[in-house]
Amino acid sequence: MSSRGSEGPEDVDAAFAEIVAGLERDFGGRWPEPAELDEERPSRPAARDAGEPTGMPVPEPPADDDDHYVPPEPPPFPRLRAGAVVALVLFAIGALLLVAPGAVGIAPRVATPLALISLSCGIGWLVLRMRTGPPPDSGPDDGAQL
Template sequence: MTRRSDGPEDVDAAFAEIVADLEREGVGENLTAEPSEPEPSEPETTGPGVAEEQRPRPEPEPRPHASEWRTAEREWDPDADLDIDSDTEHYEPPEPPPVPRPHAATIVALVLIAIAILLFAAPNLLGISSSAAIPLGAVAAVGAAGLLLFRLRSGPPPGTPGSDDDGARL
């Protein structure tokens, strides 16, 4: 095998070294021990000369008793994490926060979108020919989209937790 800059020269030797280190630490000791054979106290019930009915069936593993099961430190209460009133038995969510007031630029963008829709759908309502309404509607739609996109924030609003955080520091 040729020597590469990112690996050992002999992979088998490196693997054997890793396995030897793990064995020194005691990893896998229970895997190498052979199971002990029970001493036969009864006559032979397996083999070619024994009928199927005479062969003993293996005993299933006994199930642990309920007292041996692992339990939690406290009993589980399904209603513990919910804000449930025991008299009414239904969940009442908290009041939602109020809707923020739109900024003036948002209102202008919505008006431009409405004008663009009106120019595309019914230019005769405004008294403009359809050949002039299509470019005006396109300009209004692009202007509204641009106004809304430039108003997008790249982070949390100022004054909220985390707004002054500029990332991880080492």
């Protein structure tokens, strides 16, 4: 049972047949070959070879190599605070306990939970130290800040 809603065309088959009849009328009952379609289109100028002159002036490269941009020196890395150093030490201890627990002299069965605790504490320490407000040197005219 086929029910058609009032939203679409009432007779899709009739509309399609009308479109096909219009195409057959335009092309005499056969589909055009690609060459025939190209004949109907206006011709475009052929692409030129790279060596063929185009008639347009070619810009000359700059003669002086001393006129190039030299970026300024990057700013130095910020100094690590004590909290960041503690988090990095916790990460290093956790990684060492996971990768080579025998180097410390602890059994892997004990080292794995200790490593996971150390890594979790390092992540938690960094998350707790994140700033939640604007920087201390910001003013009321800094615009929107995310």
